[in-house]
Amino acid sequence: AKREAKKAVAKAKSDRYKAVYDMLDTREGERAVYRLVRARHRSTLDMEHTKIVKGADGAVLRRSGQILERWREYYNHLCNEEFCHPPIPTVPSVEGPVLPITAVEVSAALAKIKSNKATGPDDIPADVWKLLGDRGSMWLATLFNKIVAEGRTPDVWQTSVTVPVWKGKGDIADCTSYRPIRLLCHTMKVLERVLEARLRKIVSVSLNQCGFVKDCSTIDAIHVVRILLEKHREKNRSVHLTFLDLEKAFDRVPHELLWMPMRSHRVPEEYVWWTKLLYAKPTSVVRCAVGTSRPFPVQVGVHQGSSLSSLLFILCMDTITKEIQKQHPWTLLFADDFMLAAESRDDLQKQVQSWKDQLQQYGLRLNTSKTEYMECGPRIEDGSIRVDGTELNKLCANCLCCHDHIHIDDCICKKFVRARD
Structure with a gap:
């Protein structure tokens, strides 16, 4: 045996x-x-179950109550404070009726949701609706139509669980090294998928956008930049690049900025209203290794963990930067990471300053400490470009002086892959 x-x-x-x-x-x-x-x-890093965290003053906190209160304090500040900005411009709305939600749309949305995912506050996984088949899809379609008709979502849909996920870099005990992923109700995420599918049939974003766009990825962006460098290398000409990074981009988007781009893309006002229902009065709690914190309101930013958030964000970026984007491939976007290129350092500096000022007008801020500059060409000059008097970090200075295009390509790959992750 x-x-x-x-x-x-x-x-x-x-x-x-x-x-x-x-x-x-x-x-x-x-x-x-x-x-x-x-x-x-x-x-090997022991960051998923870390039970210590640093306070605002840098002191290490070890008691469960102090740790929970620190997490709540940090995310309460992050999710409720906007950067200073002028009023968001108003855009005329597109009035008119829309078709009711059908069971076919619900079935298509359920098919796109992965199985065995962490549930939200209602503890109802999407797998339940999948197992119910057509009957479940018809019931959900009826529920969704009733919700949009009455203009009110279930109270539990306005709650979420924020789970700090380490970014893979930085101090493990520092709250800023974690990305807030929100666990939302799966039933609400089905409605988001239905709304997202309808919006993608209406809106169109710039060809420069590579993030959250079908049949486009960082591979395409890397390939475009490589071709740009190769063409200039063949002609022995210089090209200057900057990689812009936004500060807490997804967490600092004003909610008013979410509605304006939708109207600019001629989205029916009914769909804008549906989106507003999902952001009516959101609250969240922080769940970490030591327990769950008290709830706090969420008045700024999009839900990281929502399928609709990525589309809303790239619509925002497309709308507010449309007038200052250069023709492809001189401008490339990957969600909140941008690449600008020019044949002279002065021209590039003007572009960067223009982007910084434009983003600030809508409550977004350029992170100059992570924004970097690259110069490729036969002659590499000293120094870097400046933004509001702050000199940007210059990439691959040693590699560029040796004209090592392999290292240059590798550096570009790392920038775009970092943006994707």
């Missing part, structure tokens, strides 16, 4: 290894390898 058991185990292992090897030959297999490597690396 023992011998037969060993044979069965060996055969199972062999079959499993064969399946893994076959998967590694596919595109999805390559992604799986990188995910496994990152997961193994994170498991």
